[in-house]
Each structure stands twice: as structure tokens, then as C-alpha cells.
Amino acid sequence: MIERGHHDMGGLPAGKVKRAEHDYAEWERRVDALAVLMGGKGVTVDERRRHIEALPPEAYDKLSYYERWIVALTQALLQRGIITTGELARKMTQVERRG
Amino acid sequence: MKDQGKYQALTYYQLMEVSLRELLVEKGLVTEQQVAATVEDMRRRTPERGARVVAHAWTHHEYKARLLEDGTRACEELGLDVPALKLVVVENTPQVHNVIVCTLCSCYPRMLLGIPPDWYKSRNYRSRMVREPRAVLAEFGLKIPRQTRIRVHDSTADMRYLVLPMRPAGTRGWSEERLAALVTRDSMIGVALAKQPRSK
Known part of the structure; x- marks a missing residue:
């Protein structure tokens, strides 16, 4: 039998629901918007979800919701060849230097 | 959590968001205006x-x-x-x-x-x-x-x-x-x- 994925948690024992809410930060809202806009270009919800589900369990638990989303969207775009790892690395260095 | 100001270092994932967005804009796949409009649209929901x-x-x-x-x-x-x-x-x-x-x-x-x-x-x-x-x-x-x-x-x-x-x-x-x-x-x-x- 195939073991269930880390994300597949329905019915498993867990603790009390902490009724936390936070107002989403602007960068989180932009991640959401990028996902929606790229959805319009054919990058599907299922595709992004597959990349979220492929995260190692430790990363899945450690990352916040929109951190998982940006990783998954980036993975989807890399896999589709819309961007390359080289371009992304260069851009990240450039943005970081700019501060 | 507030949006990070200019003088605070971005987290790795925030850096990723900025970078990805800029790459997509450069490639002509999205515009900054579209991103802003989509954020506003979601805010209205x-x-x-x-x-x-x-x-x-x-x-x-x-x-x-x-x-x-x-x-x-x-x-x-x-x-x-x-x-x-x-x-x-x-x-x-x-x-x-x-x-x-x-x-x-x-x-x-x-x-x-x-x-x-x-x-x-x-x-x-x-x-x-x-x-x-x-x-x-x-x-x-x-x-x-x-x-x-x-x-x-x-x-x-x-x-x-x-x-x-x-x-x-x-x-x-x-x-x-x-x-x-x-x-x-x-x-x-x-x-x-x-x-x-x-x-x-």
C-alpha cells in the first residue's frame, strides 16, 4: 500500500485548533496575485499544489502558507521552462544587493 | 506582520517573490499594474x-x-x-x-x-x-x-x-x-x- 503523503492529514490525531488569524502582509497578497495571474497563463492550481505536496515534510511544516506558495509557483515556472534557475539566481542576487 | 520596510532585510521567500515578479514583468507575462489590481480585487472579496x-x-x-x-x-x-x-x-x-x-x-x-x-x-x-x-x-x-x-x-x-x-x-x-x-x-x-x- 502506498503511504499517505505528508499533506494528506485528514483524520490524523492533532492538537487543539489555535484560532489564529493574521492580516496578510503585502508580499503575501502579491504571491496570491501572481498565482492568480499565472493561473490565467495556464499554470494550474493542481500544478502548484503538486509542488507544495512535493516539499519535504520538514519544509512543509516549517514554511508559512505563502512561503509554500511562492516556492511552489517558482517550481512550476521552472519546470515549465518559463524561467530558468540561472535567471532566478541572478535576479535574487541583484534584488538582495539593491536591498 | 507588516510589509517589510526598505531598510529591513527581506526574508528569503520575500526575496523570491520580488525576484519572480520582476522576472515575469521583464518577460512580459505580467505587469506591476496587473499585480496591484489583482491584490486589490482580492482585498475586495x-x-x-x-x-x-x-x-x-x-x-x-x-x-x-x-x-x-x-x-x-x-x-x-x-x-x-x-x-x-x-x-x-x-x-x-x-x-x-x-x-x-x-x-x-x-x-x-x-x-x-x-x-x-x-x-x-x-x-x-x-x-x-x-x-x-x-x-x-x-x-x-x-x-x-x-x-x-x-x-x-x-x-x-x-x-x-x-x-x-x-x-x-x-x-x-x-x-x-x-x-x-x-x-x-x-x-x-x-x-x-x-x-x-x-x-x-
Whole structure:
């Protein structure tokens, strides 16, 4: 039998629901918007979800919701060849230097 | 958490967002204007949209029947766009209490309620709601009578649920607008009832 994925948690024992809410930060809202806009270009919800589900369990638990989303969207775009790892690395260095 | 200011170092993931966005803009796939407009559009999607649908259903029997029959189309009737999704509206009655969850991820009727709250996406909610809903609802302060059945609906990317809460007693003759103010986000998720007319 195939073991269930880390994300597949329905019915498993867990603790009390902490009724936390936070107002989403602007960068989180932009991640959401990028996902929606790229959805319009054919990058599907299922595709992004597959990349979220492929995260190692430790990363899945450690990352916040929109951190998982940006990783998954980036993975989807890399896999589709819309961007390359080289371009992304260069851009990240450039943005970081700019501060 | 506030947006990081110019002088604070970005986290790795914030850096990733900025970089990805700029790359997509350079490639002509999105524009900064589109990103800003989409953020604003999402900000405008608040539970008040869902409340409008519920209040309309409470006051129009035929509309309610159409809403339960085909949620997507009934929302479109009110000018609310439900993009490429099947929306299933489930009605609470004295016999059945409905509650929604997404065990696999975070699917949620965003077009009517906005971005889901943190707890909806939490491991504890996702894991336990399908196994011990009564206990979880009690943690939300909602005690469901033993004779009432609880139905838990597990959402998917393509099929989202919205709970149609029961109309509170003592609201006869109320306008839709006044009724809509009683319809909370949590009541449309199913972890609360609609507000009582006299409660704050």
C-alpha cells in the first residue's frame, strides 16, 4: 500500500485548533496575485499544489502558507521552462544587493 | 506582520517573490499594474459577499432553491463571479449542521469569503475536523445538539462549499441588508451560527 503523503492529514490525531488569524502582509497578497495571474497563463492550481505536496515534510511544516506558495509557483515556472534557475539566481542576487 | 520596510532585510521567500515578479514583468507575462489590481480585487472579496448571498436566500425562497441547486449560477445571478469552479451550497437545518474543511490543502470559497483564516489552513483543523467535528466545533464555542447530525464537507480545488446558516429567530420582516449583518464568515464555514438579533 502506498503511504499517505505528508499533506494528506485528514483524520490524523492533532492538537487543539489555535484560532489564529493574521492580516496578510503585502508580499503575501502579491504571491496570491501572481498565482492568480499565472493561473490565467495556464499554470494550474493542481500544478502548484503538486509542488507544495512535493516539499519535504520538514519544509512543509516549517514554511508559512505563502512561503509554500511562492516556492511552489517558482517550481512550476521552472519546470515549465518559463524561467530558468540561472535567471532566478541572478535576479535574487541583484534584488538582495539593491536591498 | 507588516510589509517589510526598505531598510529591513527581506526574508528569503520575500526575496523570491520580488525576484519572480520582476522576472515575469521583464518577460512580459505580467505587469506591476496587473499585480496591484489583482491584490486589490482580492482585498475586495470579503465575507460580506457571502453574507449578501445568504441574506438573499433567506428572503427569497425561489432564489434559495436555485442556490442549493447550482451555487455557481445563483451567485452569478447576483453579479458575483465564481471563476471556473463548482460551488456547492449546503443548508443548515435543525436536523443537519454542515461544516467545511480542506484536508489536503486550503480550498475555500474565496470568491465569497476572501482569503481563508490561518486556522482553516492549520494542521489541527484539517486533521481533526473530519474525525471529531463535534469536539472541534466545541473548541470554537459551538455546541451542536446530540440529535443534530453533523456533515463535514472536504473541499477540492474544483469544488468548493459554502454553508447556508439557519436564519435566526426574531428576524421576521427584516431587510436583506439588516439580515446580512448577522451573517459572519465563521457561520458560512460552519464553525459558528449566524449572530442572534440581540447579540453584539
